[in-house]
Amino acid sequence: MILQALYEYAQRKGDELPEDGFEDVEIKYLIKIREDGSLVDLISTIENKKGHVYQKVPMRVARTSSPKASLLLDNAEYVLGIPKQIKENDPNYEAKQKKAYEKALICNELFIKEIENLPADVLNEKEIKAVIAFYRGNKQNGFDKIPFCEHWEECQKTTGNLSLILDGKDSIVPQLESIRKYQRFITAKKSETKDDSETDNTTGVCLITGEKSVITRLHSATSIKNSQATAPLVGFNKDSFLSYGKKQSFNAPVSVKAEISYTKALNYLIGSKNNRFFLGNDTVIFWAEKKESQSFEEMFSAFFATDFDNPDRNVREVKNLFAAVQTGKYEKIDSDSNFYVLCLSPNSGRISVRFWETGKVEQFANRIKQHFDDFEIDRAPYEAEYLNLYQILSATALEHKMENVAPNLIGSVMQSVLKGLPYPATLQQQCIRRIRAEQKVTRERAAILKAYINRFNRYKNIKEEVSVSLDRNCTNKGYLLGRLFAVFEKVQQDTHPGLNATITDRFYGAASTNPVTVFAQLIKLNQHHLGNYENKGLRITREKEIGEIMNSIESFPAHLNLNEQSQFAIGYYHEKQSFFEKTENK
């Protein structure tokens, strides 16, 4: 299904995707040379930790354990012969380092040979002549001078790609027209293949197209954030993964044509800014089956991630979504076309599928709207109107850092949103934990708890619902206690301005878990504080509020369970927010 959907996307996009055999690659360092092969400099293209992406360069080869060089662009081991650095405390350091040196030499040779094996008419180009001179003829002024360059130190540590550029030119050597023509020629030859070592002539039924054709032995790499650059989506890199005596990708027959299409589509989606966003360590890509749903495609990432270039986009898109759902725009556009969401996660040299969602655009739109509705809660006017996933999840993490979020939680929350299911229980648990640790109920945390309870109740057909703002008629034990606690805190703050530690800091944990132990003392304290009021009117208001809440409380329970603790937090938050309301009808 996944590969099939990608293949269909490639067919739909057609020319917008880079041509067969080409790709857009990020290249971090360029070796600038003169026509005679002497070195000008080693320049770095890095800006904001990312190198410049060069368009339409010959596709790099899929590598296994044996060295194989790509044409005119590759990593430091191939281009400059820089060996892998073995850690010095490794037991076999000397032997391993020696081996690494030898391997680097072999790789470098292969790289140079790849260039030397180009057809004669390409070899005549002055750029190619310069490159060969750099490595061979003019080696002392060329290749040997590299270590003297400014960026040499950082280049040695990099895992990125390097390439060559001729002094005075704007485009790099792999972008030469004759190189492109050559690449087209060998790509065409590969799909027909008579004697290409990569396919060994095996024919079979392709599991994407269902046609009988030549099967590819290796699938190209798909590079996602935090994965190894050579990790393919479909790969069999250990013996224990093989079956029926088949080797490598013959375990899953995909025709050469289909493989090129789907990897192209996959890499395009991963590379594009509009069709992907990052969820912690994972990469989420999404696309629509038909062109008409393009507008939804463009909106999609705004619901989940912050667009750093355009922070207002988040709010704007959600508003558009609400409007569209109300007017029924999505039902009209497409009742038949699908929308796909794929979440990929890196896993030691491979890529694993975290989740895969398909559905109609209308379905997704409704569910996302439901998600935002659930998260709506009373808030200060300066706070953001709609919360994105990062804000929600970082509220459950230590120091609000995304790396401290529970690993599976990010994917699970996203899945709950897309499927319309209750949020994971971990979300509620982590949220309560954070509240207890910091003794602070922020808007995000209150929203999370409210959303969790409402969705859970809806799923189980329980009629109880937590409201957006203060609900004076709610009789839930936890809610009332939370409200009471908030009023007590307010009284203390009114009468003792400038306190360092309020009752919240001291008593929140105990009050929300074992109310009977602390509320007696809190009421006593409260009476003292009430006596300190100078403004009699305000005192009466507060007393009225306390009276109203106490009316509905029968007794102080010994223990509140997790749901009741959530209600406590929400009640506390609602009551506090109500103190900021303009007193219209008081």
Place this chain on the structure above:
Amino acid sequence: MKEFFDKNFCLEVWGDYACFTRPEMKVERVSYDVMTPSAARAIFEAIFWKPAIEWKITKIEVLNPIKWINLRRNEVGAVANDKSDGIIIEDARQQRAGLFLKDVRYRIYADLVFIPPAKRKNTPNHLPEYLVDSAEKSELTERKLNDDHPNENPGKYNAMFERRAKKGQCFFQPYLGCREFSAFFKLMDPKKEPSVPIEETRDLGFMLYDMDYSNPEDIRPAFFRAKLENGVINIPDWNSEEVRK
């Protein structure tokens, strides 16, 4: 020559987890959305199989909504070898994530196809030559049965299967795609207890039908275009055009 008819049986199977692994995502396992005919056949064969019969799956009905779960498990990266001392997990640990199905329930329908004695494959005698007594050799290796044998009929095998399935007997515990996901089964009469499949209709793309074992040296997969119609997948016949071999 009597004419024999194949009887269609229905089993309801359910389990906590299932993984009908897609061939292309075999390493980081991703399951198909529904049961493959290959897995369904394995369940029938777990209950009852003899060289005299063959199971042909005709229909798969999905009774529970399709739910997913993502798990990461510790596995090994090396292949076991009888000459080695065994595999030590600390040296060969591979963590593999998987996207599996949760809380599955299916009804699988299959024909019990009776193979007349003449057409049966000669089961190879695995005893080495020096252990086979020459007197017994003819008994063990020659085929004694011919097509007119009075006891060779489908009724016998149908009864055997029904008895076993009703009692819950099986040669090994049936499983849903991977051995670790055990399945529970029950023989059903669809007329007495009609099923209520889920209301989903979609095109599932090409799905693995089964492996083609006709050439033991080169075992190949066969695919077919699976369409879920109101929770039911009709499986085409193995020899039909729809099955791409």
